[in-house]
Amino acid sequence: MSPHIETFEFDEISEPKVAKAISHYPAGKQASAVKTLLDLAQRQVGRMTGIAWLPQPALDCVAKRLAIAPMRVYEIATFYTMFNLKPVGKYHLQVCTTTPCWLRGSDEVVSACKKASGIDHFGGSSADGLFTLTEVECMGACVAAPILQVNDDYYEDLDAAKTEALLEDLKAGKPQPPAGSLAGRQSSAPISGQTVLTDKAE
Amino acid sequence: MAKLTIDGIEVEVPNGSSVLQAAEAAGVEIPRFCYHERLSVAGNCRMCLVEIEKMPPKPVASCAQPVSEGMVVHTDSEMVRKGRRGVMEFLLINHPLDCPICDQGGECDLQDEAVAYGRDGSRFQEDKRAVPTPDWGPLVKPTMTRCIHCTRCVRFTTEVAGTAELGATYRGESTQIGTFVQKALTSELSGNIIDLCPVGALTSKPYAFTARPWELRKTDSIDVLDALGANIRIDTRGPDVLRILPRINDDVNEEWLGDKSRFSVDGLKRRRLDQPWLREHGKLRKASWEEVFEALTNKLKATAPERIGTIAGDLVDVETLFAQKSLFASLGSPNLDCRQDGALFDASRREFYLFNSTVAGIDDADALLLIGTNPRHEAPVLNARIRKRWLAGGFEAAQIGDAGDLTYPVTRLGADAAALSGLLDGSSPFAAVLANAKKPMIVLGAAVLARPDGAALHALAWQLAAQCGALTPEWHGFNVLHHAAARVGGLDVGFLPGPGGKTTREMLAGGVDLLWLLGADEADLSALPAATFVVYQGHHGDKGAARADLILPGAAYTEKDATFVNTEGRAQRAQVAVKPPGLAREDWRIIRALSAYAGHVLRFDDLEELRAQLAKSNALFGQAEFRRLGNAALAAPAGLGQVAGGAPLKPVFAAYHQTDVISRASPTMAACLASLTTQAEAAE
Numbered sequence: 088m089s090p091h092i093e094t095f096e097f098d099e100i101s102e103p104k105v106a107k108a109i110s111h112y113p114a115g116k117q118a119s120a121v122k123t124l125l126d127l128a129q130r131q132v133g134r135m136t137g138i139a140w141l142p143q144p145a146l147d148c149v150a151k152r153l154a155i156a157p158m159r160v161y162e163i164a165t166f167y168t169m170f171n172l173k174p175v176g177k178y179h180l181q182v183c184t185t186t187p188c189w190l191r192g193s194d195e196v197v198s199a200c201k202k203a204s205g206i207d208h209f210g211g212s213s214a215d216g217l218f219t220l221t222e223v224e225c226m227g228a229c230v231a232a233p234i235l236q237v238n239d240d241y242y243e244d245l246d247a248a249k250t251e252a253l254l255e256d257l258k259a260g261k262p263q264p265p266a267g268s269l270a271g272r273q274s275s276a277p278i279s280g281q282t283v284l285t286d287k288a289e
Numbered sequence: 290m291a292k293l294t295i296d297g298i299e300v301e302v303p304n305g306s307s308v309l310q311a312a313e314a315a316g317v318e319i320p321r322f323c324y325h326e327r328l329s330v331a332g333n334c335r336m337c338l339v340e341i342e343k344m345p346p347k348p349v350a351s352c353a354q355p356v357s358e359g360m361v362v363h364t365d366s367e368m369v370r371k372g373r374r375g376v377m378e379f380l381l382i383n384h385p386l387d388c389p390i391c392d393q394g395g396e397c398d399l400q401d402e403a404v405a406y407g408r409d410g411s412r413f414q415e416d417k418r419a420v421p422t423p424d425w426g427p428l429v430k431p432t433m434t435r436c437i438h439c440t441r442c443v444r445f446t447t448e449v450a451g452t453a454e455l456g457a458t459y460r461g462e463s464t465q466i467g468t469f470v471q472k473a474l475t476s477e478l479s480g481n482i483i484d485l486c487p488v489g490a491l492t493s494k495p496y497a498f499t500a501r502p503w504e505l506r507k508t509d510s511i512d513v514l515d516a517l518g519a520n521i522r523i524d525t526r527g528p529d530v531l532r533i534l535p536r537i538n539d540d541v542n543e544e545w546l547g548d549k550s551r552f553s554v555d556g557l558k559r560r561r562l563d564q565p566w567l568r569e570h571g572k573l574r575k576a577s578w579e580e581v582f583e584a585l586t587n588k589l590k591a592t593a594p595e596r597i598g599t600i601a602g603d604l605v606d607v608e609t610l611f612a613q614k615s616l617f618a619s620l621g622s623p624n625l626d627c628r629q630d631g632a633l634f635d636a637s638r639r640e641f642y643l644f645n646s647t648v649a650g651i652d653d654a655d656a657l658l659l660i661g662t663n664p665r666h667e668a669p670v671l672n673a674r675i676r677k678r679w680l681a682g683g684f685e686a687a688q689i690g691d692a693g694d695l696t697y698p699v700t701r702l703g704a705d706a707a708a709l710s711g712l713l714d715g716s717s718p719f720a721a722v723l724a725n726a727k728k729p730m731i732v733l734g735a736a737v738l739a740r741p742d743g744a745a746l747h748a749l750a751w752q753l754a755a756q757c758g759a760l761t762p763e764w765h766g767f768n769v770l771h772h773a774a775a776r777v778g779g780l781d782v783g784f785l786p787g788p789g790g791k792t793t794r795e796m797l798a799g800g801v802d803l804l805w806l807l808g809a810d811e812a813d814l815s816a817l818p819a820a821t822f823v824v825y826q827g828h829h830g831d832k833g834a835a836r837a838d839l840i841l842p843g844a845a846y847t848e849k850d851a852t853f854v855n856t857e858g859r860a861q862r863a864q865v866a867v868k869p870p871g872l873a874r875e876d877w878r879i880i881r882a883l884s885a886y887a888g889h890v891l892r893f894d895d896l897e898e899l900r901a902q903l904a905k906s907n908a909l910f911g912q913a914e915f916r917r918l919g920n921a922a923l924a925a926p927a928g929l930g931q932v933a934g935g936a937p938l939k940p941v942f943a944a945y946h947q948t949d950v951i952s953r954a955s956p957t958m959a960a961c962l963a964s965l966t967t968q969a970e971a972a973e
Contacts, residue, residue, distance in 0.1 A: 156453030
C-alpha cells in the first residue's frame with residue numbers, strides 16, 4: 088500500500104529543524120536529539136508519500152546524522168508507539184480505551200471506527216489505504232473522554248454517530264475539521280458551560 | 290576505603306565499589322543474572338537484592354548500590370529471601386522451562402538459582418510469551434523465548450566487541466533482544482555472548498545437542514590459532530574435542546576468546562593425517578612408520594647436510610622446535626627457519642620481536658601507532674583490550690596501512706612507508722601526539738616484517754620508538770604483533786639459520802634438496818624445484834602435505850603436552866586433552882624416534898628430559914613467572930637494505946576466519962566466511 092522507500096535524506100524543510108534540534112544539546116551529546124529527528128523523519132516521509140511512517144532507510148539516516156549505531160535508533164523507534172514502523176493509512180486513527188474513555192463509551196467509538204472504515208481489528212488498515220486503526224493507552228485528555236486521535240489532532244466528546252460522521256467526511260475527501268470537542272465543550276470546562284468564576288470582575 | 294558489615298563479616302573495600310562486590314570480598318555469594326564484572330552495570334534482573342539497615346525498608350539491588358562507611362548488609366534475611374523468590378517467580382513466568390531440550394541445562398544460572406529461590410509450581414495461568422527465533426549466523430543459536438532480558442549480550446557487543454549489533458527493541462512484555470534487521474553477527478568475538486548468557490537463550494550452534502556438561506572431561510590448555518595465547522579449557526568426550534571455552538587470565542585474554550579459536554574445533558577432526566604416507570611413482574601411498582623412517586633415513590644419508598633444510602610453521606610447539614633444532618645440529622645442517630612467511634629481521638635481542646608493552650600493559654598506554662597490522666583479525670581479543678583502553682579515555686590511536694574498522698577511532702596516516710618517515714621527521718600531525726605521550730605504543734605487524742624491506746622497516750619503527758621516548762627502563766613501547774603461535778617460541782629457541790645457513794626464501798627457491806616442512810603450510814612452495822624431496826610433518830592434509838613426498842603425521846595442539854610462547858613472550862603450557870588420531874604421534878617423539886633411526890640419537894627419552902635441556906639452553910623456559918621487560922639498551926636492530934616506497938603496508942589477513950590448517954578444515958569457519966561474504970555482497 089505504500090511505495091517502497093529505498094533511500095532517505097532530510098529535505099530542505101526538515102533540515103533547519105534537524106540542525107536546531109541538534110543544537111539544543113551540548114557537543115558530543117547530539118544523540119539526545121534522536122526522538123526529535125525520528126519525528127521529523129516520519130513527518131517528512133508523510134509529506135513525501137502521504138503516509139507518515141519510518142522505513143529503515145530513515146532510521147539509518149537518523150543514526151548516521153547523530154553518529155550513533157543504527158541499533159540504538161531501532162531501540163528508540165520500537166520503544167515509542169508514536170513512531171510507525173509499518174506504513175499506516177492517510178488517517179491514523181488512535182482510539183483511547185483506557186478506563187475513563189472506556190467508561191464514557193470508547194467501545195462505541197471503536198465500533199464506529201471499524202464500521203466506517205471497514206477495518207476489523209486493531210493494527211489493521213482499510214482496503215482503500217485511507218485509515219489505520221490503533222488502540223492506545225491514556226492520551227491525557229480524560230476530561231473530554233472518549234477521545235479519537237486522527238493524525239496529530241484530538242477529537243473529543245465522541246459518540247458513535249459523531250465518530251461515523253467524522254470518518255465519512257474524511258472518506259468523502261473533506262478537510263479535517265478543527266481539533267477539539269465535537270460536543271461544543273470549551274477546552275476542559277464542564278460540558279454545560281462554566282460553573283465557577285462566572286462573576287466577571289468589573 | 291569503606292568499612293562495612295555483610296552478614297556479620299566486616300570487610301573493607303575501595304570507595305565506589307558496589308555492595309555486591311563487597312559481598313564477594315567477604316565471601317558471601319549473591320545470585321545475579323545481569324551483573325557481570327567486565328560489563329557496565331545494568332541493574333535490570335533484580336536478583337541480587339539485599340537488605341541494608343538504616344536505608345528505606347525495601348530490598349536493594351546490590352549490584353547498583355555503592356558502599357558507604359558503616360553499612361550493615363543482610364543477604365539472607367526474610368525480606369531478601371522473599372524478594373528474590375518474587376523476582377524468580379517473575380523471571381520464570383515467561384521462561385519456557387524446556388530444560389530437557391535446552392543446551393544450557395546443567396550449566397544454567399537460572400536453573401541453579403531456581404533450585405534456591407524457585408517455587409515448586411507456577412501460579413501463572415495465562416499464556417506464556419513466545420518470541421520468534423531469529424538467525425544470527427553460523428555461530429550463535431538464539432532461542433529468544435528463553436531470554437530473561439539481562440542485556441549482557443547487548444552490553445558485550447556494544448562495549449567490549451565494539452560492534453553495536455544487538456539491542457533491546459520494543460518494550461515491556463514485547464521486549465526482544467536481537468539485531469532488529471535480520472543479519473549475521475559480524476564480530477570476531479561473538480562466541481563470548483554464549484558464555485555470558487545466563488540462560489539458554491544464546492547457545493552454540495555448532496555444538497547444539499552434542500553433549501551435556503557433566504559428560505565432558507575438561508582440560509586446561511592454551512589456544513594457538515593466534516599469537517595471543519588465550520587460556521582455554523578443552524571439553525572432550527571420549528576421543529572427540531567437543532568445544533573450547535576461554536579460561537580467565539587477566540593478563541592475557543581476560544575471559545574472552547576469538548571465534549576462530551572457539552569454533553574451529555570441528556577442523557580438528559577433518560582432513561587429518563592419521564598415518565604416514567610415502568610418494569611412489571608420483572602418488573602418495575599409505576605406509577608404516579618403519580617404512581617412512583627408513584626412506585627418510587636413506588634420504589638424509591644420501592643428501593649433503595648443507596642441502597638439507599627445515600622450515601617451521603605457525604602451530605608448532607617449542608619442544609618440537611627444540612627437538613628439530615637439536616636433530617639438525619646433529620646432522621650438521623645450519624638450514625633452519627621458523628619464519629615461513631620469509632621474514633628477515635634482526636632477532637638478536639628478544640625485545641626486537643616481542644610485544645614488549647605486554648597485553649596487560651595496553652591498559653597503561655596513552656598513544657598507539659599500528660603499522661601494517663589489523664589486530665582485529667590478527668588477535669581479536671587483544672584488539673578488544675585496545676578498545677577497552679580507548680573507552681577509558683585519554684588515548685589516541687593511529688595507523689599506517691589501511692586495516693578497516695578496528696572498533697575504535699584511528700587516525701589514518703597513509704598507506705605506505707612514507708607515513709613512517711613523516712613521523713620520524715616530525716612533519717606528520719601524529720608525531721606530536723607520540724612525542725607528548727608518556728607511554729606510547731608502536732605496534733609493528735608481522736606482515737611488515739615479511740616484506741622484502743621488512744628489516745629496514747623494523748629498524749625504522751625501532752628508531753621511531755626510541756625517538757618518541759617509548760624505550761625507557763620502566764616502559765617498553767616497541768611491539769611486534771605476531772599472528773602465529775609458534776613464532777616467538779621459534780625465535781626464542783633460535784630456530785633460525787645458523788652460520789652460513791639458508792633462510793626460508795633461499796630454501797624455497799631451491800637452496801636445498803631435502804626440505805622438511807615442520808607444519809609449514811603458508812610458505813609459498815610454487816618456486817620449489819620438482820626434484821626437491823619434501824618431508825611434511827604435521828597434523829592436517831593441507832598445502833604442505835599436498836606437495837610432500839613423505840608425510841609424518843603429527844599431533845594438533847589439543848593432543849600434546851606442549852609449550853607455546855605468545856606474542857608478548859609469555860611461555861604457557863598446553864595440555865593433552867585427547868590422543869592423536871590413528872598412527873599420528875606427538876611431534877617431538879617423531880623427531881626423537883627418527884634420530885635413533887638415522888643414527889643421530891637425541892639425548893632425551895621423555896618430555897621431562899627434553900624440557901630440562903630446553904631450560905638449560907634458554908633460561909626463559911625454566912622460569913616460573915612472566916616478567917615484563919623495561920628497555921635496557923637503545924641500540925637499534927640491524928636494518929638491512931632500503932625501504933621500498935610506494936607499496937602499501939597490508940595486514941597479514943584479508944579475512945579473519947580461515948587462516949591456518951585447522952580453521953581451513955573447519956566447516957563452521959567456512960560457513961562464517963560464506964555468511965559474511967553473502968552479507969557484504971547484499972549490502973552493496
